[in-house]
Amino acid sequence: MVFSHISRLLSQPMVQNLSREALLKLDPEIAHRLTINAIKLGAVAPEELADPSFFETEIAGLTLKNPIGMAAGFDKNAEVPNQLCDIGFGFAEVGTLTPRAQEGNAKPRLFRVPEKQGVINRMGFNNEGHAAAYDRLTNKKQVGSTIGVNVGANKDSSDFVADYVEGVRLFAPVADYLTVNISSPNTPGLRDLQSGEALKRLLGEALHARAQASVRVPVFLKLAPDLDEKQMDEIVGVIKSVDLDGLIISNTTLGREQIAGSEHVDEAGGLSGKPLFNFSTQRLAQMRMRVGNDMPIIGVGGVHNAKSAIAKFAAGANAIQLYSALVFGGMEMLRDIKDGMAQKVRQDRLKNVSELTSTDVEGWATGKAHI
Structure with missing residues (x-):
């Protein structure tokens, strides 16, 4: 009822031009729904200028027009991935998608930390399920868009691994790449899949499902930043033994040191946005040192301007993703980041x-580098 009313409002020119300041005064989930609907209706104009040729990026067999993607969580149900690519993202990752539709955790479950440009969420993989997204991707995916599908497990599933296998099997023929997301802190027990034998079983079965698909789609593994040295070593031991295409580092953190004293510091859930940047970028560099130069890594977590984007590459990223910082910086942030990277x-x-990649891995890995 509320969202149908919002959709009618969005047909009015004044609301199509709703300012970022106005959105920040709304409930975060309503503001997010408004933004998705505005993009659907064309209120966010496609990018007019083509990316410079030196932005073209090869990663895991994919050719991206630029290495800046929209992270999973923004377009959970594959409603606007084509439009995101038209706006100027080099790729868009939809999801997280679970086999069955689920409501997610109880509201309120999304909190802004404006003074730190951070966001806390405990959404819980709320989504419409595989079937709805599959239909959209099958019937509406446009040529030239690079779209990844982030797959997860239903909260009440009796077998998390089986849910991931189902996601890989279904979306392998229609996605440009797949992300196995085992790093959300908002589904109890999910992060346990990051450990030894559980990870070995998960990747073994998921990659077997990929091998049976009609095309070989790249598969990435998305990890949490809340890993210690021993856990990272264990993960690397597993991924070096399987045919995994790349990593996405990182998801949100359960830590709160970065926002100590803020209003929502005690809310459960994962922290993202600017406060996550240094922490997630250190984990990225530490994993880059462990896996070597050949494994593709997509860096995500706290990118909020051109300087932070360039630093993410320096720490070892081959491509990057944005999401939470756009809550405070708006879609124009994408153009600002591109301009700054082009200048560099x-x-x-x-x-x-690509020559920006891994120029200061050791500095970031040891904590000597920061912004």
């Missing part, structure tokens, strides 16, 4: 943006 490439006389 030209200033350093680089031939391609």
